[in-house]
Amino acid sequence: MHGQVGNMRISRRPISSTPIGRAAKQFSKSVGQTVLNAMPSHIFTSERAINTFQKIGKYITPAENRLILGLSAIFLQVGIDAMNHSVDEETRKISMARTAAKVIAGTLTGFAIRKALIKSVDAFSVLPGTLGKNGKPIRRTRLNTFFSPVTKALPDSDEYQNYKNGLGNVLALIVMTFTNFAIDMPLTRFLTNKFAEKGGLNNETSS
């Protein structure tokens, strides 16, 4: 399994089948097994625990995930900045104000855009037999099937929801490439200056 480029012979074997590839795979496998052995085994007998897993799977879309990340960031990231004693007090206060502003601006736009795009994908990916609010099947048109994939069989409802969440999230990321400049940056600058003022600093910050 060799190719020829000029005077060079190039092996076409996949890297995983080379001795180094095999050794790396074996090493990663044994590390994985060691970690797995160290983890406790558990049978979830309580109905409440199983329901919690089901609810997380059903209701935590990338939008809610972004909201959770943002809410925890307000406490954790601002707290880490507050404890950063390797910079002077003024820099520390400014960095706290900027971090809080960045987190608030990013979370608000990130959550809203993801939620809106996931809802839109949901509305434009009707499958055959999908029932409307009146309980009757929705007539499929070119528009309301715009995001529907072509599958031989009807996909499982949970898997289809995961697909719609994923596609909505990817579209939201594309939209946010622009809103990052149009909304996040000016909002971060505005909030940083507001927080800095409240903290007794009157530095004009740029984003």
Added chain:
Amino acid sequence: MKPLHRLASEFFMDIKNSMMRSFGEDPGKMLLHTGTLGWILSSLAQVTAVVFNDKIPKKQKTFLIPQEIADAAINIGSFYIFTNSFTKLANKMVSTGKWRTPAIDAFLKKYDLKKHIGSIDFNIKELANFDEIRPAYKAIASGNAIAASTIGSIISCNIVTPVLRNKYAAHKQKVAIARMEAKENAAIQSPKGVSMATFIRNAQYRPRSDMKI
């Protein structure tokens, strides 16, 4: 040759089908991939903002652009490593049967598979009669992957990245201040046998007010 609109339509269909295959089954993987893509896009935006900012002098850009790229590498690297590890481990815990419901336990017992629990090569989803247990398995698998991915993201984005970034920024600030001071103190000479950096550092030493004794 196919018309352009046909090619675009086929390309869009391929994207949708490949997303259906990869994100449908594993929502944890979807959060990891889209999260990493999000970091890459926002880092690109930050670097672009510096590159096209006319108010920043060219000399400063040569420092700020690599700094933004280093910041992006920390963000993307820590996000991918932590979130991926958490999601993979959580998925393995369920697929190897280490975390299971009584229904899965009964299924493994029925087919005498309990001896394989916790073996890295064992995967409940790949068993021939998996359909028998599919609803019970899915009841915990999706939620578990999403919870693991969210916890991994919180650790990487809200703890590891800010700590590393603060250390890096503090180091950069110190280097920049030392450079500015070196210019100001160019006329001063350090005593024989003492380096200029040590001499300036000793001359500027102030005890910290929050130092514990």
